[in-house]
Each structure stands twice: as structure tokens, then as C-alpha cells.
Amino acid sequence: MKKIIIVCIAALTAITSFGQKVFTKTAEVYFDATSPSSPEKIEGINRSGTCVIDTKNGNMQFVALMKGFAFERALMEEHFNENYVESHKYPKAEFKGDLKNIDKVDFTKDGTYTLKVKGVLSLHGESKELETEAKFIVQNGNIKASTAFSVQLSDFKISIPGLVADKLSKTAKVGINCSLQSLKTNP
Amino acid sequence: MDRSEYAKQLKSITVKKKKILQYIVLPIVLIIGAIAIYFYKEYNRTHKDVSDLNADYAVTATNLLNEFESNEQSSNKKYWDKVIEVEGIAKDLVKDAKGFYTIVLGDPETMSAVRCSIDSAHNNEANSITKGKNIKIKGICSGFNSDELLGSDVVLVRSVVQSTN
Numbered sequence: 001m002k003k004i005i006i007v008c009i010a011a012l013t014a015i016t017s018f019g020q021k022v023f024t025k026t027a028e029v030y031f032d033a034t035s036p037s038s039p040e041k042i043e044g045i046n047r048s049g050t051c052v053i054d055t056k057n058g059n060m061q062f063v064a065l066m067k068g069f070a071f072e073r074a075l076m077e078e079h080f081n082e083n084y085v086e087s088h089k090y091p092k093a094e095f096k097g098d099l100k101n102i103d104k105v106d107f108t109k110d111g112t113y114t115l116k117v118k119g120v121l122s123l124h125g126e127s128k129e130l131e132t133e134a135k136f137i138v139q140n141g142n143i144k145a146s147t148a149f150s151v152q153l154s155d156f157k158i159s160i161p162g163l164v165a166d167k168l169s170k171t172a173k174v175g176i177n178c179s180l181q182s183l184k185t186n187p
Numbered sequence: 188m189d190r191s192e193y194a195k196q197l198k199s200i201t202v203k204k205k206k207i208l209q210y211i212v213l214p215i216v217l218i219i220g221a222i223a224i225y226f227y228k229e230y231n232r233t234h235k236d237v238s239d240l241n242a243d244y245a246v247t248a249t250n251l252l253n254e255f256e257s258n259e260q261s262s263n264k265k266y267w268d269k270v271i272e273v274e275g276i277a278k279d280l281v282k283d284a285k286g287f288y289t290i291v292l293g294d295p296e297t298m299s300a301v302r303c304s305i306d307s308a309h310n311n312e313a314n315s316i317t318k319g320k321n322i323k324i325k326g327i328c329s330g331f332n333s334d335e336l337l338g339s340d341v342v343l344v345r346s347v348v349q350s351t352n
Contacts, residue, residue, distance in 0.1 A: 023337055025302060026283050047287050048304055048342050050332055065342055067268065067329035068304070074232045081268075091263060091330040179284065183336060 020183075022107070022143055023052040027178035029064045033153070038167035044069035044080060051145075051178055058102035058115075062095040062176070066123070084158050085124050093123035095130065105136055112137050117147065126156040143180040148173070237306060237325055238347040240270045248275025248292040248301040255331040256299075256339055266328040266341075272349055273301050274323045277316050288313040290324060290346070298338025303346035312348040323349040 027049030034042045046068040053060040066087035071077035081087045097119015105113045113136045121130040132149040150171045153160065160168050244266065246254075251273060255262040275292035278300060282288055288310055293300035303324045305313040316322055326346030333339040 021336065025337070025340065026281055026289055028283070028285070047283060047285075048289065048302060048329075048344075050334065050337060050340070052334065052337055061334075063332050063334075065330040065332065067327075068342060068344055070344065072233075073230070074234045075229055077234070088267060091267065092332065177284075 020056050021052055021054050022180035023050070023183050024178045024180050025050050027051050027062070027064075027176060029069075030175045030177075031069070031151075031172045033169045033172040035167055035169040038169075040167070041072075042076065042168055044071050044077070046070070049176065049178065051180070052183070053099065053102075053145075053180065055102060055105070055107055058099035060095075060097055060099055060117070060119070064093045066091055066093060083161075090124050093121070095119055095121045097130070099134060105138070107138055107143060108141075110139050121151070124156045124158055128152075128155045144178070145180055146175070146177045148175045150174070234345065236308065236347075237270060237327060237345050238309065238349075240325075242272035242325055243269040245272040245274070248273050249294060251301055251341055252293065252299050252339055255341055256333065259331055259333070263330060267330060269328055270325060271328050271343065272323055272325045273303070273343065274321065275301060277318050277320055277322050280313065280316060280318060286310075290316065290322075290348070292322070292324060295319075298336075299340065300338070301341045301343065303343040306345045306347055309347045316348060316351055320351065322351045325349045 026047060029046040029049045030043065031045075032041070032043040034040070046064050047070075048068050049062060049064040051060065051062045066085050067081060069077070069080065071080060097117055100116040100118065102115060105111075105115070115134050115136065116131070117134050118131045119129070120127050122128075130149060130151075132147055134145055134147040137144040150173055152171050153168075154170065160170070251266075251271070254265075273292055276295060277290055278293055278295050279291040280288065281291065287307060288305040290303045290305060290313055291300045292303065301324075303326050324343065324346050326343030329342045329344045331339065331341050
């Protein structure tokens with residue numbers, strides 16, 4: 001009897017363990033806004049990005065708290081928060097969009113897929129359409145996702161003072177890495 | 188102009204030069220030097236270790252989450268960028284692919300939590316915590332995010348484990 005129950009539970013979890021949604025709360029977001037002529041790196045990294053993806057229809061959402069970006073130099077981090085992204089006024093960066101052709105991805109089998117992503121990125125009180133590609137690697141039941149894109153600072157009304165214009169690039173390169181787990185929702 | 192007068196004049200010029208050097212040039216050099224040192228230090232300043240900072244607020248994870256859930260804006264004003272000490276049950280200890288730790292505090296029955304990114308200089312203390320125990324963590328509040336599926340999260344950065352009792 002016990003065995004039957006265990007088998008039943010195992011079978012049930014096998015079915016439900018791959019839910020309709022996958023998520024992470026420890027996505028790594030990296031950005032680099034170093035201009036080619038700058039002697040020092042202007043880069044920040046955030047390791048607590050939140051991402052949720054609906055594996056049925058491709059809807060996705062990504063949120064990163066601006067204050068969560070860590071810089072090597074304390075002064076640079078203060079300038080980033082206070083002068084550039086004004087994170088006290090606009091604490092979040094948010095992306096809402098769709099992954100195209102997500103139905104082609106088999107999350108239960110090992111494989112690598114590249115999908116188009118289209119959506120709207122909001123930060124610093126401004127919103128802008130964004131189109132990029134995301135790579136999914138499924139391996140031993142683990143899902144790793146990564147993407148990279150460029151952000152034009154002027155699109156988000158982030159102004160660059162003349163003093164640092166030669167160091168700070170007008171576009172920031174952004175990279176995201178995360179491993180996703182399936183969301184167990186209560187029926 | 189005879190020789191002795193010429194010598195006198197020469198002397199007074201060198202005295203004047205000395206005075207200029209002593210009262211004008213030297214202070215200017217000193218001031219510029221001080222400014223340069225200040226900027227150099229300010230530029231190379233590293234982050235303060237949160238364990239050396241006093242907490243602005245001490246709260247429980249549940250109360251902090253409730254406060255943010257009832258009013259995100261006023262709570263952001265109160266807690267954002269502040270050093271806070273949060274007490275709660277260590278729900279989870281997450282180590283990411285690059286070896287960075289996050290301690291998740293809060294009620295194990297809910298998805299909501301206070302997520303504390305651990306200062307990598309304090310990884311050892313983080314690694315030695317026991318899941319399910321009540322602990323205290325000090326960190327800098329970086330904000331709040333709420334999702335109907337994923338629950339609500341308050342995120343602390345540069346956190347350190349304060350006590351494990």
C-alpha cells in the first residue's frame with residue numbers, strides 16, 4: 001500500500017513538476033557603459049533579477065531593482081543611483097514581452113534554442129520597445145537562459161554630464177544570465 | 188647707481204621673492220595637494236562593510252513585507268538605501284553559479300520573502316547558517332517587487348549575517 005502511494009505521489013510530481021511557468025529570482029544582470037576611449041571600466045552587476053516566463057504562450061516579465069547594481073567603486077555606484085538612473089525616484093527596471101515560437105522548445109529534453117524576444121523595457125520613467133534574442137539551454141532538466149542587447153541611454157532620458165562624456169558610452173551593453181526553475185502552483 | 192645700492196636692490200628683490208614663495212605659492216601648492224589627495228581618495232573609495240554600520244531600523248521579515256505590501260511608496264521612502272536589520276526564519280540559502288549567496292528570510296508557507304544578497308566578504312557566516320532557524324541579517328534595502336505568482340520580495344544588498352540565535 002505504502003509503495004503504491006509513493007509511486008502515485010512520484011507520478012503526480014513528475015507531471016506537475018513541469019509547470020506552465022518557469023522563474024528565477026537570482027538572475028544576473030550585467031551592464032557595461034564604458035566608452036572605447038575610457039581608461040577605466042564603467043560596469044555594474046545585479047544578481048537578484050526576477051524573471052517569470054510562461055512556457056505555453058511565451059509571455060515573460062523581468063524586473064531588476066536599480067539599487068541592486070553593484071559597482072567596484074563606491075563613488076561610481078552613488079553617481080549611478082543619484083545622478084543617472086535616479087533610483088530613489090525610479091527604483092525598478094522592468095521588461096514585459098513575448099518569446100516567439102516558445103512552443104518549439106521542449107523543456108523536457110536536452111537542447112539549445114534561440115528565440116526572438118520582443119517587448120517594452122521601462123526604466124528611469126521611460127519606456128521603449130526592445131527586440132533581441134534569448135538563448136535557452138536545457139540540460140538534465142535544468143533550464144539556462146541568457147540574452148544580450150544594447151540600450152541607448154538617451155532613449156531613457158539618462159543625460160551624461162560633459163565631464164564624463166569621454167568615459168561613459170552613449171549606449172550600454174546589457175547581458176542577462178539566469179537558470180530557471182518551474183513554478184509549482186497550487187491547483 | 189653705485190655698486191652698494193645695486194646690491195641692496197638685488198637683496199630686496201630676493202626678500203620679496205622669498206615672501207611671495209612663502210605666503211602665496213606655498214599655500215597654493217598645499218591647497219592643490221590637499222584637493223588632489225581628497226579626489227584621489229574619494230575616487231578610490233570602496234564600499235563600507237555593512238557589519239561596521241549601525242542599523243537604521245530593526246524589523247521582522249513578516250512586518251517588513253506587510254509594510255511594503257500595504258504601501259510600497261511610503262515604505263520605499265522609509266527604508267530605501269537604509270541599513271536595516273531583519274529577523275526571520277531562514278527559508279533558504281541559495282548559492283548561484285558564480286558562488287554568490289542569497290539568504291531568503293520569511294514565512295516558509297508563502298512565496299514572499301526578504302531576500303538578502305550576501306556581501307561576498309562574509310560568505311563564510313552565510314554558509315554556516317541552518318535552514319529553518321530564526322536568524323538576524325543586516326543589509327541595505329534596495330527595494331520591493333511584487334508579483335501575483337511569485338509573491339512579494341524585499342531585497343537587501345551587501346548583507347551580513349548578524350546573529351544565528
